Amino acid sequence: MEIGFKSPMEQIQKRGTIRMITTNNATSYYTYRESPMGFEYDLAKAFADHLGVALEIIVPEWDTMFNVLNSGQGDFIAASITITEPREQIALFSQPYMTVQQKFIHHKLIFGIKHIEQLAGKTIHVRKGTSYQERLAEIKASGIDLEIKLLDDVATQEILRMVSEKEINFTIADSNIALLNRRYYPEIKIGLPIHEKEYLGWAVKKTNKALRDQINQFLEMAEETGLLGKIYEKYYGDVDIFDYFDLKKFHERIKTRLPKYKKVIKTEAEKYGFDWRLIAAMAYQESHFNARAKSRTGVRGLMQVTRPTARQMGITNRLDPKQSVKAGVKFLNLMHKRFDDIPDPQQKTLFALAGYNVGYGHVRDAQAIARQKGLDINKWTSLEKTLPLLSKRKYYKQTRHGYARGGEPVHYVKRILTYYDILRQKG
Incomplete structure (x- = not known):
């Protein structure tokens, strides 16, 4: 090792802060009565406490998060990100901490679909740079003629509002996001799964295996001690109760x-x-x-x-x-x-x-x-x-x-x- 060179973990300890790259929504991070909240925030704050450092929040545009990570402006991404093959080409992921599934979303008064083939002829709005875009592109490539409308840096929560108010007809959302937001937008209907179950993970730079290992150790500890379950219960515990x-x-x-x-x-x-x-x-x-x-x-x-x-x-x-x-x-x-x-x-x-x-x-x-x-x-x-x-x-x-x-x-x-x-x- 060169004299004076510090590893990423040593840099974090020296700074006394770890920089979380996230997004501003109900599932990841938001402020309420001037206090930070959100599933991802609470879990990341517990991780920072585990390391004995402060947590710094960075909220870039959605499709620039991996650029911000790889440019060294942030240390890890915690934003309800699904682990996909294209993303694994540009970042290193932690072990999974939650299982989700992409669901077809429509207004209650608009007919949904009963099988994937019925996506043909439909226009589906999704956020640019998401795993939803990747999955819809796969379906289209398989021969099902659907139209994909990409929205620049529009949060999935906002797109669900657009469906609720009939500004658009269809979108895709991960099950955790859909279930949580259904209470805010009761007009939406959570329909057919369009993908197999996927997993959420935190992402670090490809070269930062030490931080990835620290995250994995923390997630294992959080699961064993019940901390992960406690945070999950706080935000998702009653999402299945819906009248x-x-x-x-x-x-x-x-x-x-x-x-x-x-x-x-x-x-x-x-x-x-x-x-x-x-x-x-x-x-x-x-x-x-x-x-x-x-x-x-x-x-x-x-x-x-x-x-x-x-x-x-x-x-x-x-x-x-x-x-x-x-x-x-x-x-x-x-x-x-x-x-x-x-x-x-x-x-x-x-x-x-x-x-x-x-x-x-x-x-x-x-x-x-x-x-x-x-x-x-x-x-x-x-x-x-x-x-x-x-x-x-x-x-x-x-x-x-x-x-x-x-x-x-x-x-x-x-x-x-x-x-x-x-x-x-x-x-």
């Missing part, structure tokens, strides 16, 4: 009903440090933004407050939206404080939401069952398993608070998180 009519109504009512209550929701949320979008998601789950809603159990109003809770929170009219929101947020805050023993703030909020729905005592009972089963009592994933057991005599007869429809709070929290995610993406 077209419910989500369509939600998108409509964000425009028609939410504006009437947005000010009071923001005011009350800020009092206790909650994100107003979370409170709005709760209100929709409770009442569909209907201030006069009444459940079969007699709870009333925008936040579906019970009579005892109304008295406890100091309100007199549950049908008054301002009073309802005031009582609901105050009660959620009270529930939040009662779970102060849970160290992770995000987990604590999930427990508080469940307590709001099913009652504090039942959540503690579910924790007790989790402890008996050797599960982490401070993780919501544990309670997703044990709360439903409260409806089984074998379990609830041993608890302090007895029987509960424990599946309901699990469903309740999942729905709220879906609505919350949609509101965050809408900014």
Whole structure:
């Protein structure tokens, strides 16, 4: 080795930063309330922490990412990139960390396809430089006469919006991107797979095997420790839960009903440090933004407050939206404080939401069952398993608070998180 020459890994350590090349979308990297988020970002941040360096973000145009990598401006690409033969000619890939499959996407009111041959005569819009372009070119070369329209640096998420709003008829998207964005654009239909299953990986320069090896070691550790699963659950855990009519109504009512209550929701949320979008998601789950809603159990109003809770929170009219929101947020805050023993703030909020729905005592009972089963009592994933057991005599007869429809709070929290995610993406 020449005197003074430093390997890429030594350069990273000396700089104290590792440079991630990515793209700005819901699956890779975005900012929310001035905080960076995204599946790829969270995983890359964990990798940087593993190396003991800071993470620097570089967001070039999509079709220049490999040029940016090979010119030395960035260290690795983490952007939900599929591992393909053409890409392996110009970069070195890590071991896979997710399986995806290309799907044909169309509007719900436009007929899809039942077999590949039906692509003949269709015009399909895809982003230039993607694996979708490669696959469509293969299909066309096989003798199926389709038309490929290439869009310069237009994100797949934006192309899905174009399909949703009937600006174009057809596109292709990887299954993870399609499933995540379906909640934002419920008019899209995820149709036939047009390719075998593929794998996502991170890319480094061909000459940077040391960094590739470090990435592989990290990914193996992340899988073994459950870190990879935790990050996956955060972003993709509930994408298979899809109720077209419910989500369509939600998108409509964000425009028609939410504006009437947005000010009071923001005011009350800020009092206790909650994100107003979370409170709005709760209100929709409770009442569909209907201030006069009444459940079969007699709870009333925008936040579906019970009579005892109304008295406890100091309100007199549950049908008054301002009073309802005031009582609901105050009660959620009270529930939040009662779970102060849970160290992770995000987990604590999930427990508080469940307590709001099913009652504090039942959540503690579910924790007790989790402890008996050797599960982490401070993780919501544990309670997703044990709360439903409260409806089984074998379990609830041993608890302090007895029987509960424990599946309901699990469903309740999942729905709220879906609505919350949609509101965050809408900014």
